[in-house]
Amino acid sequence: MTRPTHALISRSALRHNYKVVQQVAPQSNNLAVVKANAYGHGAVVVAQILDPLVPAFGVACIEEAVELRNAGIQKPILLLEGIFSKDEVEIAAENNFWIMLDNLQQVSWLLQANVSSPIKTWLKVDTGMHRLGVQPEQVNDIFLTLTASSNVATDIVLATHFSSADEHQSRATELQLALFNQIKDKLAICLPDSAQISCSVANSAGLLDWPKARLDWNRAGFMLYGNSPLDSENSAADRLKPVMTLKSAIISIRDIAAGQSVGYSQAWTATRPSKIATVAIGYGDGYPRNAKSGTPTLVNGQKAPIAGRVSMDMLTIDITDIKDVNLGDEVILWGTGLPVNQIAECAGTIGYEALTRIPKRTPSIIVD
Ligand SMILES: Cc1ncc(COP(=O)(O)O)c(C=O)c1O
Known part of the structure; x- marks a missing residue:
């Protein structure tokens, strides 16, 4: 007899929740955040189930990304906390890991590295969370420098992260969205006319409760596992099923x-x-x-x-x-x-x- 203590992980609930994400934001690319062992659900298992459905995954660090690649996961993997040393740039290039650049040190590691192929790069700007991200006034210079580097793939994503999107109608989220849009508009002025800026701001709460936050890329974590991050009722959140x-x-x-x-x-x-x-x-x-x-x-x-x-x-x-x-x-x-x-x-x-x-x-x- 074995100890009867288990975590049952429902494949169908996970797929269903990802469908809810797609229904909420059908025009977006919706990546699946599987950091911290997929919020305790088992990163490899969760990524195997979602691999055919998602355009990319998000993890905190390169170790988590390598674990997924070693398990045969094919899709690109975004390193949400960026890189912790210059060597990681080369590993990222070899493995199709995407890098979220969160500070100037990471930017210079990326620019100086000797990589086999250009890396898809996200640039995070601090719009009020004050945890990670470059300053708003640094964005134009960094973006232009990245655009000119052969280490960086075209179509850089401009991103930010919300502090309070789980609070219905929070002023902090309104301010973050407004600042993000200003930063984007200022950047657009200094890019060639034809250039499009891809954007990403929404986590689960942003996706569910902030329609204006559903941009080119969303980064759903908690809701994928079937639970609402919100402090208020929400019809899409009500359709989620615990995984x-x-x-x-x-x-x-x-x-x-x-x-x-x-x-x-x-x-x-x-x-x-x-x-x-x-x-x-x-x-x-x-x-x-x-x-x-x-x-x-x-x-x-x-x-x-x-x-x-x-x-x-x-x-x-x-x-x-x-x-x-x-x-x-x-x-x-x-x-x-x-x-x-x-x-x-x-x-x-x-x-x-x-x-x-x-x-x-x-x-x-x-x-x-
Ligand atoms: C940068 C970033 N994006 C997205 C997420 C996913 O957030 P959630 O699990 O609330 O969807 C996280 C999680 O902390 C994050 O740090």
């Missing part, structure tokens, strides 16, 4: 009297005679340790709240109000019917973090 279902099973059941406590630090105490089930999953499997008592799980389709602290390999749930529970019954920790965002909120975090923390220890099973 990961995190599940385990009950390995112990006991009755406790009112007044008895459960687990480390005796953090939960029964207020009535209670039935407690122990589930074979804990923070060592990626379930958030900070999930408080009361966080829901699903047992045979019925909600059962966590009772007590999450341990490394186990957690305990209150099944007093649930009928017909037996040893070995399946417990769903998140997925269909139990959004990861809801669990993350109970743990004081966000769905992105909860998914990304799924470790290698938790085996995945690809379904449908």
Whole structure:
């Protein structure tokens, strides 16, 4: 018998979510962001499923891109954080990795490198996130220098990243979009009349909630995995289907009297005679340790709240109000019917973090 703790990864949900992306932005090229092990879903598996559908992938760094190439992924791969040394320029050229240039150092590494073929290049400008990107006033000079370099492929993409697109109608996003458009217009003036500037600003939240952000290239991450990044209702987000279902099973059941406590630090105490089930999953499997008592799980389709602290390999749930529970019954920790965002909120975090923390220890099973 094997430990019943798994992350089920739904091929059909992933394909469906990518279709939602395409329906939302049918005129755009929509690349799939698969950094951080595809937000915990398994980068190779996710990229294999999406490879026939997408024009390109996005990862954080060259190591993640090399992993995908070694697994036979064919499509171009954009390095969203750019390069970390000059050597990476040559590796990028050999492997059809695209480079997002985030600062002047990366620009000079690209210009000085000795490459086998020109590299598709994205230039990120800081429009208000203040994390990465060149300054708005540097854009024209850098863009013209890149255009003149034989290391750089034609059709450079001008990009930026939003800080607050998940907040409906946020002023910060309006300002970022307005500044981006100004930067683009100023750049257009100094390019030949025929030159088109390709643009990319939207992440999942931009795609879903900011129609004006759907430009030549979008960079969808979180929504691909079936969850909404938004703080508001959205009809396209409602159509997304969770790709990961995190599940385990009950390995112990006991009755406790009112007044008895459960687990480390005796953090939960029964207020009535209670039935407690122990589930074979804990923070060592990626379930958030900070999930408080009361966080829901699903047992045979019925909600059962966590009772007590999450341990490394186990957690305990209150099944007093649930009928017909037996040893070995399946417990769903998140997925269909139990959004990861809801669990993350109970743990004081966000769905992105909860998914990304799924470790290698938790085996995945690809379904449908
Ligand atoms: C530059 C960039 N683009 C796109 C994304 C994808 O964002 P999301 O997962 O919100 O779609 C990220 C993720 O952090 C990013 O850093």
